[in-house]
Amino acid sequence: MVIVGAGPTGLTAAIMLARRGVECLVLERFVEPYPLPRAVHFDDEVFRILAGLGLAGGLREISRPAPGMRLVDRRLRVLAEFTRDPLGPHGFPQANMFDQPDLERLLRDRLGRLPRATIRGGIEVYDVAQPPSGPVSVRYRSVVSGAEGEVRADAVLGCDGANSVVRAALGAGWEELGSEQRWLVVDAVSPEPLAAYDGVQQVCDHTRAATFMMVTPGRYRWEFRLHGGDPLDVRARIRPWLGGTDPGALTILRQAPYTFRGAVADRWRDRRVFLLGDAAHLTPPFIGQGMCAGIRDAANLTWKLAMVLDGRAEDRLLTTYETERRPYAKAMIRMAMLIGWVMTGGSRRTAPLRRSLLRTVTRLPGVERRATTVAWPALRRGPLVGPGGGRLCPPALDPRLGDGFALVGSGTPEALLIRPDRIVAAAGRHAVPERLTAAGIRFSGL
Missing domain, CATH: 3.50.50.60 (FAD/NAD(P)-binding domain)
Known part of the structure; x- marks a missing residue:
C-alpha cells in the first residue's frame, strides 16, 4: 500500500x-x-476517531477546547453567540483548537x-x-x-x-x-495574552468580513476577505483585537492570500x-x-x-x-x-436585515443545538435504525471493540455483542436477530 x-x-x-x-x-x-x-480545528467526532488510534492523551496536550463562536458586526458588537459543549455526544469537547x-x-x-x-x-x-x-x-x-x-x-x-x-x-x-473568494490569512504570536474572546469571532459585514480566533495560548489567526486590489495594512486591521498590546510586539508567522472555494x-x-x-x-x-x-x-x-x-x-x-x-x-x-454567505454576503442595503435576522433566529428554541451539529447527518431509518432514529454507540465501548466491528443489541433476549472472530458477550441465544437476516444482512466467520 x-x-x-x-x-x-x-x-x-x-x-x-x-x-x-x-x-x-x-x-x-x-x-x-x-x-x-x-x-x-477538529470536532468531537474526529477527536474520538483519533483517540481510537491511541492518541487521546497527546491530543489533549496539543489542543484546547474552544467555548464557541460569536457573530459580531464590524465594530465587534455581538449579534449572536453559539456555545460549544466541553463534553459532546462523542465523549470529547465539541470544538478543539490546535x-x-x-x-x-x-x-x-x-x-x-x-x-x-x-x-x-x-x-x-x-x-x-x-x-x-x-x-x-x-x-x-x-x-x-x-x-x-x-x-x-x-x-x-x-x-x-x-x-x-x-x-x-x-x-x-x-x-x-460555488464562486471563489479571496481571503488573506494571518497567523501571529503574541508575547502576552490578548484581551479578546477566546473562541471564534466572525465579523458579519459584506465589505469588511473577517474571522478571528485564538488557536493555542499565544497563537492567533485572522482571516480578512479581499476585494479586488485592496491594499491591506495587516497591523492596522488586527488592531481592534489587540486591546493594550502593541501591534509591533506581535510576530507575524505568515500572511498569505488564499482562495476559498x-x-x-x-x-x-x-x-x-x-x-x-x-x-x-x-x-x-x-x-x-x-x-x-x-x-x-x-x-x-x-x-x-x-x-x-x-x-x-x-x-x-x-x-x-x-x-x-x-x-x-x-x-x-x-x-x-x-x-459563509449568511455571515459575510449581501450588500449595504441588506446589512440591517442580516443583523435583525441573526438576532431573531438565534433566539428561537433549538437553533443553537442545530447550528452546532450541521456537520453531522442524521441516521436514517433502515435495517439497523428503527422508527425512532439512531443514536451513537457510547464512547466507553470503544476500547473493548478495538479496530474491528460489532453488532450491539440490548433490551431483547437475543441482545448481542458480536465480533467477526468470536462472540464476546451475549444475553440469550447466540444468534443474529431474525430482522437482520430478513433484511438481507449476512454475517460470515462468526
Whole structure:
C-alpha cells in the first residue's frame, strides 16, 4: 500500500491500515512536518476517531477546547453567540483548537511505532499508473538529488492535497459548487495574552468580513476577505483585537492570500486508486470541517480496504466509499457556503436585515443545538435504525471493540455483542436477530 501525502489525512489512513496488518509506505515531499499552521480545528467526532488510534492523551496536550463562536458586526458588537459543549455526544469537547504541525508530529510519532508502516520524506511523486491487471505503479523522484524510482502497490491513496498528482493521474476533474473568494490569512504570536474572546469571532459585514480566533495560548489567526486590489495594512486591521498590546510586539508567522472555494472531485476512485481529503473535496472554512472531512474519509475507507486486501471481502465493498462519502462532502460544503454567505454576503442595503435576522433566529428554541451539529447527518431509518432514529454507540465501548466491528443489541433476549472472530458477550441465544437476516444482512466467520 502506498499513501501519497503525509498530512493529517494521509498519516491517519496509514495508522489505521497498519493497525489492521496492511504494509504501508507513505511518500511525502517534506522531510519534516510543514512548519506553518494550516488547519486549526477538529470536532468531537474526529477527536474520538483519533483517540481510537491511541492518541487521546497527546491530543489533549496539543489542543484546547474552544467555548464557541460569536457573530459580531464590524465594530465587534455581538449579534449572536453559539456555545460549544466541553463534553459532546462523542465523549470529547465539541470544538478543539490546535496547531497543525503539532498534530502532524503526534501522528508521525504514532506511525513510527507501528512495524508495518514506513514514511519517506523528501520524495515527490510525479506519476501514478494502473495497468489493466497487476499492482499500481508509483513513480517518484528525490527532492534533494533528483534520483528517480518506482514502487508497486496493491492500492494507492491520494492524500496529496488540492493540487493532487494522484487526482490528475486518475483524470478526475472538479465539480464546482460555488464562486471563489479571496481571503488573506494571518497567523501571529503574541508575547502576552490578548484581551479578546477566546473562541471564534466572525465579523458579519459584506465589505469588511473577517474571522478571528485564538488557536493555542499565544497563537492567533485572522482571516480578512479581499476585494479586488485592496491594499491591506495587516497591523492596522488586527488592531481592534489587540486591546493594550502593541501591534509591533506581535510576530507575524505568515500572511498569505488564499482562495476559498467549494468543489468535489467528479470521481474519487479508479479500481485500486483512491482520493481522500483535499484531493477529493475543497470547502470554505466557515464551519471548520476541512481537515475533519479528510479524517472521516480515512475512517470510512481504511477498514474496507483492509478487508478486501486480506481476502475477507469482495472488491465491490470499495464502491461504497464514494457512494457514502461524496454526497456527505457535498452537503457539508454547501452548508459551509450557505453559512459563509449568511455571515459575510449581501450588500449595504441588506446589512440591517442580516443583523435583525441573526438576532431573531438565534433566539428561537433549538437553533443553537442545530447550528452546532450541521456537520453531522442524521441516521436514517433502515435495517439497523428503527422508527425512532439512531443514536451513537457510547464512547466507553470503544476500547473493548478495538479496530474491528460489532453488532450491539440490548433490551431483547437475543441482545448481542458480536465480533467477526468470536462472540464476546451475549444475553440469550447466540444468534443474529431474525430482522437482520430478513433484511438481507449476512454475517460470515462468526
